[in-house]
Amino acid sequence: MQLESMYQEIILDHYRHPHHKGLRDPFDAEVHHVNPTCGDEVTLRVTLKDAAGEAAVADVSYESLGCSISQASTSMLTDMVIGKTVAEAMDINGEFLRLMQSRGETAPDEDVLGDAVAFEGVSKYPARIKCALLGWMAWKDATARALAEADAETADSAGPAETTGPAETTGQTDREHR
Amino acid sequence: MTAAGEITKAAGESALLAPLDSDAIRADFPILGRAVRGGNPLIYLDSGATSQKPRQVLDAERDFYTMHNSAAHRGAHLLGEEATDAYEGARVRVADFIGADPGEIIFTKSATESLNLVAYAMSNAATAGPEAARFRVGPGDEVLVTEMEHHANLVPWQQLCQRTGATLRWFAVMPDGRLDLSNAGELINDRTKVVAVTHQSNVTGVIPPVAEIARLAHARGALVVADAAQSVPHRQVDVSEIGADFLAFSSHKMLGPSGIGVLWGRRELLAAMPPFVSGGSMIEVVRMEGSTFLPPPERFEAGVPPAAQAVGLAAACDYLDGLGMDRVAAHEEELTAHGLEAVTAIPGLRVLGPLTTEDRGGALSFVVDGIHPHDVGQVLDELGIAVRTGHHCAWPLHRALGAQASTRATFYLYNTHDEVDALADGIRKAQKFFGTA
Numbered sequence: 001m002q003l004e005s006m007y008q009e010i011i012l013d014h015y016r017h018p019h020h021k022g023l024r025d026p027f028d029a030e031v032h033h034v035n036p037t038c039g040d041e042v043t044l045r046v047t048l049k050d051a052a053g054e055a056a057v058a059d060v061s062y063e064s065l066g067c068s069i070s071q072a073s074t075s076m077l078t079d080m081v082i083g084k085t086v087a088e089a090m091d092i093n094g095e096f097l098r099l100m101q102s103r104g105e106t107a108p109d110e111d112v113l114g115d116a117v118a119f120e121g122v123s124k125y126p127a128r129i130k131c132a133l134l135g136w137m138a139w140k141d142a143t144a145r146a147l148a149e150a151d152a153e154t155a156d157s158a159g160p161a162e163t164t165g166p167a168e169t170t171g172q173t174d175r176e177h178r
Numbered sequence: 179m180t181a182a183g184e185i186t187k188a189a190g191e192s193a194l195l196a197p198l199d200s201d202a203i204r205a206d207f208p209i210l211g212r213a214v215r216g217g218n219p220l221i222y223l224d225s226g227a228t229s230q231k232p233r234q235v236l237d238a239e240r241d242f243y244t245m246h247n248s249a250a251h252r253g254a255h256l257l258g259e260e261a262t263d264a265y266e267g268a269r270v271r272v273a274d275f276i277g278a279d280p281g282e283i284i285f286t287k288s289a290t291e292s293l294n295l296v297a298y299a300m301s302n303a304a305t306a307g308p309e310a311a312r313f314r315v316g317p318g319d320e321v322l323v324t325e326m327e328h329h330a331n332l333v334p335w336q337q338l339c340q341r342t343g344a345t346l347r348w349f350a351v352m353p354d355g356r357l358d359l360s361n362a363g364e365l366i367n368d369r370t371k372v373v374a375v376t377h378q379s380n381v382t383g384v385i386p387p388v389a390e391i392a393r394l395a396h397a398r399g400a401l402v403v404a405d406a407a408q409s410v411p412h413r414q415v416d417v418s419e420i421g422a423d424f425l426a427f428s429s430h431k432m433l434g435p436s437g438i439g440v441l442w443g444r445r446e447l448l449a450a451m452p453p454f455v456s457g458g459s460m461i462e463v464v465r466m467e468g469s470t471f472l473p474p475p476e477r478f479e480a481g482v483p484p485a486a487q488a489v490g491l492a493a494a495c496d497y498l499d500g501l502g503m504d505r506v507a508a509h510e511e512e513l514t515a516h517g518l519e520a521v522t523a524i525p526g527l528r529v530l531g532p533l534t535t536e537d538r539g540g541a542l543s544f545v546v547d548g549i550h551p552h553d554v555g556q557v558l559d560e561l562g563i564a565v566r567t568g569h570h571c572a573w574p575l576h577r578a579l580g581a582q583a584s585t586r587a588t589f590y591l592y593n594t595h596d597e598v599d600a601l602a603d604g605i606r607k608a609q610k611f612f613g614t615a
Contacts, residue, residue: 002216003560003611012612038552038568039576039583065582067550068612131552 005121006128007068014072019079024061028146033138035130040066042074044138048086048146055086055147060139067131069122074135076116086143092116093140100129198501198509200594206232206497207592218562221597226380226541226588227566228430229411231494235433238493242486250485251459251476261485268488269475272440275495276425277416282448284441284478285488289407290330292426292441293374295478296403297334298454300372301341306452313401313451317343320369322400324349324357324386325578326379329571331405331426335374344371351578355382355531362394370400377409377420381572381586382531382579383514383541385409392421401447407431411498412539412590413507417442429487434494438487441478448474455480498591506591510540513589513598517542520602526615527605530579540589543570546605548614551585557608558585563601 027045034041042064049058060078064071077096081089095112096119102108104124108117122132204210207230214220222230242264248257250265266280273280286292303313315321321335321344339346347365350358366373373395378385392402404422409415411432417425424443430436443451453460453471457480462470471477498506515535521527526547532538546554555567566586569576576583587601609615 003557006556007611039573040552067552069552125556128552128556 006125008118008121010115010118011072011122012068014075015068018071018075020060020082021063021075022061023063024059027059027061028149029142031138031142031145033134033141035066035070035134037130038067040064040070040131040134042066042070042135042138044074044135044142046139046142046146048143048150051085055150057081057084057086057089057143062135062138064135066134069119069128069131070134073116073119073132074138076118077135077139080114080116081139086147089143090140093136096136097133099123100132195502195505195508197512198505198591200592203501203592204594206234208233208236210592214562214564215560216562221561221563221600223587223589223593223597223601224564224566225411225431225590225593226408226570226586228436229433229590230592231433231435231490232497234497235435235490235493239435239486239490242489247486249482251483265483265485265488268485268492271492271495272488275499276410276442277418278442279445281475282417282442282445284443284448284475285483286439286441286478287437287484288439289405289426289428289431290439292424292428292439293331293403293405294334295441295454296372296424296426296443296451297338299451301338302452302454304342309450310452315339315342315344315371318369319344319371320347320367321345322347322349322365322370322373322395324375325351326355326357326382326384326386326572326575327374327376328380328405328407329573330407331374331376331403332574335372345369349375351575353579355379355384355579356537357384357386359387359391362391366391366394366398366400368398370395370398372401372403374403374405377404377406377415377422377425378412378539378541379531379572379575380408380541381543381570381575381584383539384531385537385539387537389419389421392423396421408539408541412510414503423447429491429494432491432494433497434491435487438484438491440491443474445474448478451478453477453480457481459483501591509591510589511535513593513595514538514540514542516595517587517589517598517601520598521605524602524605524609526609528581530576530581530584541586542588543584543586545581545584546609546614549608549612551583553612554585554605554608557611558601558604561600561604561607563597563604565601 027047030045032043042062044062047059048055060082080092095109096116099108100123102123108120110117119132122128209230212220246260248261250261269283270280273283300313300315303310321339323332323335325348352358377388388404395402402422403424406425406427410427426441428439460472460477460480462472528545530543551567555565558565568583570586
């Protein structure tokens with residue numbers, strides 16, 4: 001059966017026992033993404049930190065409703081980006097996007113993707129690519145918002161002091177990822 | 179409140195009807211002979227999304243393009259005449275199929291466009307002449323829909339309210355998937371300008387009592403729009419029995435080509451209704467300062483008409499009438515009864531909607547404990563079984579029934595008992611694969 005090529009054991013493991021699930025405080029940005037064709041949704045928060053002058057991923061927390069592929073993919077994402085610099089994590093995100101758009105034609109870069117190479121089988125099913133990308137696109141969006149907020153705060157700090165708590169920096173979006 | 183009369187009648191007569199000859203019918207549908215994933219034969223249970231097309235429809239469309247193709251209602255040449263005759267002949271055929279007058283049949287691009295046509299005509303009425311007064315809506319007026327609508331019969335009305343300041347209200351859905359009509363007397367009132375309701379749910383198969391709702395609405399002077407995209411393909415529909423003022427359906431769900439839909443409207447209403455899409459073909463006199471419009475149906479058919487699609491749709495009507503819509507309905511009722519029995523025997527499965535075929539069509543949506551519908555659909559696809567997964571363009575209905583999404587099988591005249599059994603087997607295989615049973 002071809003099913004095993006899509007539902008690799010590691011994917012089913014993440015689906016049954018998701019990592020880093022649940023929404024945690026504090027956070028720098030929160031987004032809500034949906035897959036309008038099936039109603040799958042994820043609310044995802046990112047917390048950034050400073051790592052030797054570079055922005056890094058301190059935490060990614062989320063609540064989600066969806067199929068095994070979207071749940072496992074979001075779980076694996078958190079494993080892969082927490083602790084990385086934002087630049088490294090964006091590279092991983094880009095490589096995962098390339099894998100999902102490959103239709104199974106190009107071999108994934110295991111050095112960059114690690115366990116996420118297990119999603120190669122999913123890339124052969126166009127209808128499921130959106131499922132696999134739901135959490136990854138939400139993370140990218142949330143991170144971009146967190147960085148933009150951080151930039152805005154840096155600019156503000158040159159002027160009159162005005163502190164902005166994390167709750168007010170929350171971004172909310174409802175939109176289809178690509 | 180009484181049930182839709184025509185269905186009760188069909189069910190009562192079904193015992194006397196000769197069953198459809200599945201083998202002969204399937205031979206007319208070339209696609210049903212192909213293999214899909216894993217070399218499995220195709221089991222197509224997604225006709226609620228779009229139906230397959232018989233050779234007769236494909237041949238009719240091909241013949242038009244091969245021998246008669248040209249722009250209908252234009253051209254000083256023989257082909258133009260033939261295309262016009264073919265297109266207008268299709269209008270007569272479609273009218274006959276639903277017991278209407280040909281002048282009341284408007285060809286659109288889809289059922290969705292048909293519903294939008296009415297909704298936009300109602301806001302365009304604000305700037306049209308006094309004849310369009312009864313279509314005007316504004317602040318203080320109410321637009322009434324139901325929680326079980328397909329997005330195509332919900333979003334256009336939300337948008338109409340947004341454009342005009344009218345208030346959107348809706349009938350709620352009960353846990354069994356039927357409409358809650360207990361507050362009909364309050365919901366349908368003197369402020370109600372239009373009631374838009376499905377003639378058959380695309381998720382639960384529920385057949386709401388449209389005739390009864392129309393009676394209440396008309397008593398208050400409201401217009402009634404019925405979304406018949408899921409009823410016209412599957413049972414005998416006679417516009418004189420429904421009581422609605424407008425009826426929308428699409429060709430591609432009833433064996434016809436995609437790209438053409440139908441709006442039926444009462445003659446006197448169409449005559450007073452302002453246009454939605456404007457341009458060529460729908461004008462009477464055009465000057466730089468302004469234009470006047472043709473009477474219906476042309477007023478609502480701007481642009482070169484979809485003649486080949488109309489010809490294909492007419493062939494689909496011939497095909498369906500050749501079998502007999504009462505036999506089609508009886509066949510689907512039998513499959514639905516079998517399907518309900520087969521899937522409700524599966525532990526951990528919940529059907530969305532009624533568990534009997536009473537006032538219910540052949541849409542069978544369900545959720546399986548512990549397995550997301552997308553994953554159920556993936557296992558079924560692996561077995562060659564085509565179903566739909568998600569919310570099927572009826573998100574509020576899923577919310578009302580406490581389901582994030584569902585898996586949906588829909589039955590049509592070419593489906594068989596064995597295919598329904600294969601569906602039930604496939605669901606059990608999915609449970610085994612994901613370790614939930």
